[in-house]
Amino acid sequence: MTLADTSSRAGVVFKSLAAAAGVVLGAYLVWGLRSLIVPATVGGLLAYICRPLVARLERSRVPRGVAIVLLLLVFVLAALVIVNRIRAVMPSDADALELRIRALYTLNHRYEALMGLDRPLTRGNRIYRLMHDDLDPLLDRVGQLLALTPEERAQFVASRPRGAHDAPAGSDRLVEYERANVETLERRARAALAEPATKSAPRSLAASAPTPAAQTPLAALGDILSTWIIAPLMFLFLLRDTGEIKRGLLRAVPNRLFEPALNVLADLDRALGDYVRGLFLECCLLGLTVVLLLTLIGVPLQWAIAIGIFTGATNVIPYMGFAAALLSGLAYALLAEDIRPPLPMVSSENFVIWVIVAVALAELLKNVVYEPIVLGGAVNLHPLVVVIGVLGGAVLFGLVGMLLAVPTITVVKVLVSSTARQLKAYGLI
Amino acid sequence: MKTKFDLPGIKKLLLRRPADTESLDASAAPARALFGPTPETAVAEKGSSLVDFLKQVTLFEDLGRRDLRRLARIVHERDYHDGEYIFQEGKPGATFFVLRRGLIEVVREGSSGTEVPLAMLEPPASFEESAAMGAESVRWFSARARGPVSLLTLGKSDLDALSVNFPLLANKVLMRLAGIMAIRFRMLLDAQYLKESEKPQETDQ
Numbered sequence: 222m223t224l225a226d227t228s229s230r231a232g233v234v235f236k237s238l239a240a241a242a243g244v245v246l247g248a249y250l251v252w253g254l255r256s257l258i259v260p261a262t263v264g265g266l267l268a269y270i271c272r273p274l275v276a277r278l279e280r281s282r283v284p285r286g287v288a289i290v291l292l293l294l295v296f297v298l299a300a301l302v303i304v305n306r307i308r309a310v311m312p313s314d315a316d317a318l319e320l321r322i323r324a325l326y327t328l329n330h331r332y333e334a335l336m337g338l339d340r341p342l343t344r345g346n347r348i349y350r351l352m353h354d355d356l357d358p359l360l361d362r363v364g365q366l367l368a369l370t371p372e373e374r375a376q377f378v379a380s381r382p383r384g385a386h387d388a389p390a391g392s393d394r395l396v397e398y399e400r401a402n403v404e405t406l407e408r409r410a411r412a413a414l415a416e417p418a419t420k421s422a423p424r425s426l427a428a429s430a431p432t433p434a435a436q437t438p439l440a441a442l443g444d445i446l447s448t449w450i451i452a453p454l455m456f457l458f459l460l461r462d463t464g465e466i467k468r469g470l471l472r473a474v475p476n477r478l479f480e481p482a483l484n485v486l487a488d489l490d491r492a493l494g495d496y497v498r499g500l501f502l503e504c505c506l507l508g509l510t511v512v513l514l515l516t517l518i519g520v521p522l523q524w525a526i527a528i529g530i531f532t533g534a535t536n537v538i539p540y541m542g543f544a545a546a547l548l549s550g551l552a553y554a555l556l557a558e559d560i561r562p563p564l565p566m567v568s569s570e571n572f573v574i575w576v577i578v579a580v581a582l583a584e585l586l587k588n589v590v591y592e593p594i595v596l597g598g599a600v601n602l603h604p605l606v607v608v609i610g611v612l613g614g615a616v617l618f619g620l621v622g623m624l625l626a627v628p629t630i631t632v633v634k635v636l637v638s639s640t641a642r643q644l645k646a647y648g649l650i
Numbered sequence: 651m652k653t654k655f656d657l658p659g660i661k662k663l664l665l666r667r668p669a670d671t672e673s674l675d676a677s678a679a680p681a682r683a684l685f686g687p688t689p690e691t692a693v694a695e696k697g698s699s700l701v702d703f704l705k706q707v708t709l710f711e712d713l714g715r716r717d718l719r720r721l722a723r724i725v726h727e728r729d730y731h732d733g734e735y736i737f738q739e740g741k742p743g744a745t746f747f748v749l750r751r752g753l754i755e756v757v758r759e760g761s762s763g764t765e766v767p768l769a770m771l772e773p774p775a776s777f778e779e780s781a782a783m784g785a786e787s788v789r790w791f792s793a794r795a796r797g798p799v800s801l802l803t804l805g806k807s808d809l810d811a812l813s814v815n816f817p818l819l820a821n822k823v824l825m826r827l828a829g830i831m832a833i834r835f836r837m838l839l840d841a842q843y844l845k846e847s848e849k850p851q852e853t854d855q
Binding site for chain 1: 806
């Protein structure tokens with residue numbers, strides 16, 4: 222073996238070790254900084270969406286810096302308006318208690334009606350016999366969340382007009398609801414005791430579930446701010462960039478790889494741009510559809526808009542938009558008392574079914590019409606890959622992983638396929 | 651509007667044989683029409699800014715300072731050492747080039763497998779415009795650095811992005827690129843015609 226061979230082999234070993242160390246360091250950094258991934262990505266994606274807007278303003282002779290500051294101001298204003306709106310509709314302590322009482326009452330009432338339960342809550346119709354093993358523990362858990370503690374009950378009684386609690390039946394509906402709730406919970410407890418021990422075990426376990434450590438609102442706000450401060454910074458710097466990042470990356474590429482690298486970057490930019498813009502449009506369309514359909518079946522406009530925004534926002538995660546629309550729609554259906562639908566066939570008895578139909582229709586429209594038209598071939602991924610990717614992302618990184626699974630898979634797919642194609646075209650492999 | 655492409659003038663310049671063309675293949679005269687301006691049109695570019703340099707390039711001489719600054723933000727600067735290929739014959743093309751410093755040798759593989767020199771380019775010559783125009787082009791010649799070379803390149807993807815963000819500027823650049831390509835094509839046809847019309851005279855002699 223010659224000296225040149227030995228030195229070449231040492232060089233290869235050194236480069237391999239350096240690459241492996243780089244990968245490990247990169248993975249460690251990603252894991253260590255995972256709490257910053259979502260804010261950084263949100264800032265980056267917003268910058269990506271806003272780039273054409275900045276260019277448009279620049280074309281109108283607005284300096285780039287001024288255009289970016291204007292956009293940032295618009296976002297800050299929008300955020301302030303949204304926060305104010307949310308604060309305005311947030312119930313006070315007394316309102317929250319009333320809401321819980323009403324929700325628990327409606328939930329119990331509708332569950333009993335749907336399952337055809339008898340008075341002691343031990344026998345029901347065929348649906349109940351088929352599903353009560355799964356549904357009862359779930360209902361118990363929701364009931365425990367909504368039921369008032371003795372202190373809350375005392376607070377609620379104190380908040381009612383003097384004498385309301387001892388007044389004759391029908392004079393205060395909420396007091397009646399609360400009485401009915403207590404009675405139903407007692408009946409459910411008796412019914413649970415009557416069941417074999419194995420079946421009632423999960424209920425008692427659920428009751429003793431530990432509650433998370435409490436955090437003061439100021440500390441929580443500090444935590445959020447310290448993490449999310451990266452989002453506007455990312456937004457500003459990426460919008461300020463006029464190609465320096467891309468040119469900086471390409472400057473590090475050897476001359477013979479320049480053109481392939483330029484093409485790969487263009488493919489990546491196209492794929493990511495198509496995905497981000499397509500997804501943004503799809504979320505808007507889905508949100509609008511949900512608003513329209515829910516309004517049609519009798520959900521008041523402000524609640525339909527709230528559910529529509531929530532659905533559109535969660536649609537960023539595959540299959541999550543549908544779940545969000547269904548859960549929030551059903552939650553409204555459980556809470557709603559007076560429903561005045563424009564459609565004659567919708568009534569308070571079948572309202573839940575109509576909510577499910579509306580959400581399913583919106584999902585169908587999304588899958589059959591919006592996705593093929595708006596997203597097109599931007600994310601040409603097999604559904605199994607999407608499901609595995611989202612679940613894998615959730616296991617590894619939680620919500621962040623779910624959120625970034627599809628864009629990450631898309632980027633990796635385009636990177637690998639485009640690199641292979643370019644290297645082959647230029648005779649480099 | 652002043653005439654940018656005075657055909658006879660440019661033809662005279664582009665088809666004129668430089669003094670050291672003894673080594674160049676005689677049949678390559680039409681091909682030389684396809685390459686950038688000759689030393690006579692080249693402007694001395696020493697230490698000027700990128701915007702100043704772009705202003706001296708025929709392609710961009712119509713653009714205002716603001717547009718030139720925008721253009722300077724998207725062009726890529728590449729440096730090559732002596733003998734390094736800028737690109738090779740037979741490979742796909744996705745960018746066009748403007749020579750900023752140094753000399754570039756344009757060569758093509760002959761039928762016997764030997765290299766045929768076609769032209770020698772000097773700043774601020776531009777070449778391979780068709781690649782940036784989006785033509786699915788495979789390069790039919792090679793370009794090699796003669797000494798240290800500094801180039802500016804603009805890819806098809808850069809022009810696509812420019813078309814989205816600054817359509818008027820992109821339109822101006824594309825119109826100039828198309829104009830240059832049209833002029834070169836006419837000169838190529840002209841040169842081919844001249845070459846064929848000389849053949850009978852040579853036979854007569």
